[in-house]
Amino acid sequence: MAGLPLRLFNTLGRELQEFAPLEPGRARVYTCGPTVYAYQHIGNLRAYVFADTLRRVLEWKGYEVVQVINITDVGHLTSDMDEGEDKLELASQREGRSVWDIAAHYTDVFMGDLAKVRVRPATVWPRATEHVEEMIEFARALEEKGYAYRLEAGLFFDTSKLSDYGKLALLDLEGLQEGARVAPIPGKRNPTDFALWRASPTDAERLMEWDSPWGKGAPGWHLECSVMSMKYLGERFDLHTGGVDHIPVHHTNEIAQSEAYLGGAWVPYWLHNEFIGLGETKMSKSKGGTLLLSDLERQGFHPLSYRFLLLGSHYRNQTEFTWRGLEGARVAQRRLLERLRERIPAGGEPLAYDQAWARLDGSARAHLEGLDAAVSADLKTAQALAVLTQLSRDADVPAGDLAVLVAAFEAVLAVGLLDLAPEDLDPPARELMLEVGEVERLLADREEARRSRDFASADEIRDMLDRLGVEVQDTPTGTTWRVRPAVGQREAGRD
Numbered sequence: 001m002a003g004l005p006l007r008l009f010n011t012l013g014r015e016l017q018e019f020a021p022l023e024p025g026r027a028r029v030y031t032c033g034p035t036v037y038a039y040q041h042i043g044n045l046r047a048y049v050f051a052d053t054l055r056r057v058l059e060w061k062g063y064e065v066v067q068v069i070n071i072t073d074v075g076h077l078t079s080d081m082d083e084g085e086d087k088l089e090l091a092s093q094r095e096g097r098s099v100w101d102i103a104a105h106y107t108d109v110f111m112g113d114l115a116k117v118r119v120r121p122a123t124v125w126p127r128a129t130e131h132v133e134e135m136i137e138f139a140r141a142l143e144e145k146g147y148a149y150r151l152e153a154g155l156f157f158d159t160s161k162l163s164d165y166g167k168l169a170l171l172d173l174e175g176l177q178e179g180a181r182v183a184p185i186p187g188k189r190n191p192t193d194f195a196l197w198r199a200s201p202t203d204a205e206r207l208m209e210w211d212s213p214w215g216k217g218a219p220g221w222h223l224e225c226s227v228m229s230m231k232y233l234g235e236r237f238d239l240h241t242g243g244v245d246h247i248p249v250h251h252t253n254e255i256a257q258s259e260a261y262l263g264g265a266w267v268p269y270w271l272h273n274e275f276i277g278l279g280e281t282k283m284s285k286s287k288g289g290t291l292l293l294s295d296l297e298r299q300g301f302h303p304l305s306y307r308f309l310l311l312g313s314h315y316r317n318q319t320e321f322t323w324r325g326l327e328g329a330r331v332a333q334r335r336l337l338e339r340l341r342e343r344i345p346a347g348g349e350p351l352a353y354d355q356a357w358a359r360l361d362g363s364a365r366a367h368l369e370g371l372d373a374a375v376s377a378d379l380k381t382a383q384a385l386a387v388l389t390q391l392s393r394d395a396d397v398p399a400g401d402l403a404v405l406v407a408a409f410e411a412v413l414a415v416g417l418l419d420l421a422p423e424d425l426d427p428p429a430r431e432l433m434l435e436v437g438e439v440e441r442l443l444a445d446r447e448e449a450r451r452s453r454d455f456a457s458a459d460e461i462r463d464m465l466d467r468l469g470v471e472v473q474d475t476p477t478g479t480t481w482r483v484r485p486a487v488g489q490r491e492a493g494r495d
Ligand code: AMP
Pocket: 032, 033, 034, 035, 036, 042, 043, 044, 045, 046, 047, 242, 243, 244, 245, 246, 273, 274, 275, 276, 277, 278
């Protein structure tokens, strides 16, 4: 494959490893997808932008990539430990619509958001509810091999049957055994055992249930990913991705049941993105107390400025979302586009490594190698952006070479280098982007932040308002605000 060997941090073993596919020239990737009971927030989007970056880098280097992202529309309970209720059923009760309507609505919005941040569509998007028969077959095979036992609550996987259970998460099994709470499910043999099949309660009907050898019920959450990944990628495939929260339970259990099923090793590379924290910022959270891509858009940000922000830190760094950070990303992205547009026109197609290499020579190739060095070292996108920024300032690079190089960067980064104009990133030229009530609410939040001496949040709110065209003035008698007149427009309120 083109360029340097690709090195990735494998959670399994906790080390950087050179990627070697099972089949030459092909990379098969499974990305744990959303549970479609609510909107996916901007934190969730990081998981898909990360998986998309992995895919783009693989393709850029010449691999043929098959990627599967599942849609979880049954089986994910409110607790990952087989307790609580199915998230889809709860949402159906909460919203007064069928589970099918819920799943369809949130899946649509999810796919729309992915498109906006230029996450390419998966090769296959399997839905859990369409694979229940296959899940039953898989669980039956595990039972036949002696890995499962029946309880009133359903069919459970016996984790003590595997000598290396918990290897992904480096679980301390003895500690878990000692620290286990009173078993929530009567008869469970080990605290780490998990449901392959959850039997319906005899006194109540579930919204989603199927017949099975273990009675009416629904599949366990982990089962779907093992079954659907093997169906569409082959029993053994190369890479499995997800957020770090999946390491201790979900991915640990996927590995356990799959290796028991296959009688040997399953997926060699496990990649996980760290979380982006949403706790700090108080502003403009949608219903449900979380931030959505649509919230960022409502504040006048282009979705690709969010992608730019994400790529500005390594996927394994834990970061905190702030409006100020997003504004910083927007400004940096805008400056970059300004410099590029001064020298090369918009247009053209993204270029793979080999295609770009063939069109460059001499010193221009060194810039391509700079990009390759960054992404081949565990997908260091922030470093790639730094190389690109430097390149955009380098007057010695002829415009023709620059155009080829930018097309190569865009293939990997997908931040609008070929098609966006700097102005596309500006907030729409409206007089006031906020409702008056919203301004008042933000000012009240700012007042509260100041009272509790949280000056960082207070400043952040003021900056935010300023950016949106609201001038805030603190006077001895209190705070006042007015809409700043837009350039070329008359001041609001005067005629
Ligand atoms: P879920 O719908 O809860 O299964 O989550 C979808 C994906 O988003 C999973 O890969 C999670 O690990 C990931 N995820 C959830 N919250 C965050 C966050 N704050 N930052 C980054 N990834 C997240």
